[in-house]
Amino acid sequence: MRKLSTRRRHPLAGFVVLLMGLVVVGGLYTALAPKPATAEAATTQDVEAGRQLFLIGCASCHGKNAGGIETKRGGNYGPSLVGVGAAAVDFQVGTGRMPMAQSAPQAPRKAPEYDAEETKQLAAFVASLGPGPAVPDGEYTDISDKTPEQIAEGGEFFRTNCTACHNSVGAGGAMPGGKYAPTIEDVSAKHIAEAMITGPQQMPVFSDAVITPEDKSNVIAYIKRLQDQPSYGGLAGGGLGPVVEGLFTWIIGIGGLVIAAIWIGAHGARVKKK
Numbered sequence: 241m242r243k244l245s246t247r248r249r250h251p252l253a254g255f256v257v258l259l260m261g262l263v264v265v266g267g268l269y270t271a272l273a274p275k276p277a278t279a280e281a282a283t284t285q286d287v288e289a290g291r292q293l294f295l296i297g298c299a300s301c302h303g304k305n306a307g308g309i310e311t312k313r314g315g316n317y318g319p320s321l322v323g324v325g326a327a328a329v330d331f332q333v334g335t336g337r338m339p340m341a342q343s344a345p346q347a348p349r350k351a352p353e354y355d356a357e358e359t360k361q362l363a364a365f366v367a368s369l370g371p372g373p374a375v376p377d378g379e380y381t382d383i384s385d386k387t388p389e390q391i392a393e394g395g396e397f398f399r400t401n402c403t404a405c406h407n408s409v410g411a412g413g414a415m416p417g418g419k420y421a422p423t424i425e426d427v428s429a430k431h432i433a434e435a436m437i438t439g440p441q442q443m444p445v446f447s448d449a450v451i452t453p454e455d456k457s458n459v460i461a462y463i464k465r466l467q468d469q470p471s472y473g474g475l476a477g478g479g480l481g482p483v484v485e486g487l488f489t490w491i492i493g494i495g496g497l498v499i500a501a502i503w504i505g506a507h508g509a510r511v512k513k514k
């Protein structure tokens with residue numbers, strides 16, 4: 241007992257306790273603290289490599305420091321990318337929209353020009369310019385164990401928030417100004433999550449504060465279910481819905497019958513007798 245108490249009074253004892261406390265608190269903090277949005281596993285090498293790629297492939301439109309380039313008429317040649325985050329770059333480059341080939345109202349989806357490593361580097365560079373949404377992880381995209389209820393919930397959300405632009409089966413649709421909401425029939429889970437997080441073009445941003453990652457993964461699960469739906473042959477009719485399809489049947493079907501009746505009336509046997 242005496243031995244212990246003398247040791248406890250060692251001049252360094254207090255310091256050691258303090259140090260241990262700090263280590264414990266620090267450890268707990270790193271374990272429990274929420275991940276900051278830019279805490280991708282991106283290294284300074286990634287950022288530097290991304291900067292080099294950016295100068296060659298993107299700076300002509302977005303500016304050397306990605307601050308955007310204004311045209312003489314005041315419009316943007318390429319918008320500022322400060323604060324758009326890694327998610328926006330991963331989406332735009334990963335779906336081949338960027339680098340944009342020529343000036344157009346909307347960058348079309350095409351085969352990506354950069355591989356996964358280069359895309360990560362470009363994303364790291366842009367993320368280093370200002371805080372923005374990170375590339376979504378499994379919290380959004382892991383849909384393997386979704387229950388039918390969760391998928392139905394996702395479907396509910398999809399019908400209220402997405403079908404106005406993307407159509408009820410995700411086939412896409414036209415928008416004002418020569419723009420369009422593309423089909424989402426063949427989009428990966430990660431890119432769906434990124435589209436919701438970053439809101440490209442006129443698509444609204446569905447931020448995590450309003451729609452939790454869990455909700456987002458439900459929507460993704462529903463869209464994936466739509467994508468997997470087999471086609472049973474025949475004309476799909478574009479999934480335009482009962483009203484449009486009914487109207488189509490009415491006009492083409494009944495219209496055809498009316499034309500046939502008129503033809504019979506004009507060419508029938510009685511007409512010839514006259």
Ligand code: HEC
Pocket residue numbers: 294297298299300301302316317318319321324328329332333338339340341342343345346347362438439440441
């Ligand atoms: C020919 C010009 C041009 C080139 C080259 C180009 N961009 Fe773009 N970029 C644009 C325009 C215009 C827009 C806005 C229109 C749109 O989003 O479709 C845009 C939008 C973006 C956005 C979306 C910004 C947001 O607010 O979400 C990102 C991210 C982006 N570009 C990244 C890149 C990267 C990375 C490269 C190089 C690999 C690149 N761009 C090359 C013209 C260009």
Ligand code: HEC
Pocket residue numbers: 335337346347348349398401402403404405406415420421422423424427431432433435436440441442443444446459
């Ligand atoms: C106001 C119209 C609008 C609404 C509402 C909307 N989107 Fe979009 N969406 C767009 C437009 C426009 C684009 C194309 C952006 C581009 O080309 O840069 C797009 C692009 C996408 C893409 C990328 C497709 C591709 O080809 O890579 C996905 C995925 C997507 N939207 C999913 C959704 C989901 C899920 C919802 C509902 C939560 C939704 N959108 C709601 C207009 C909309």
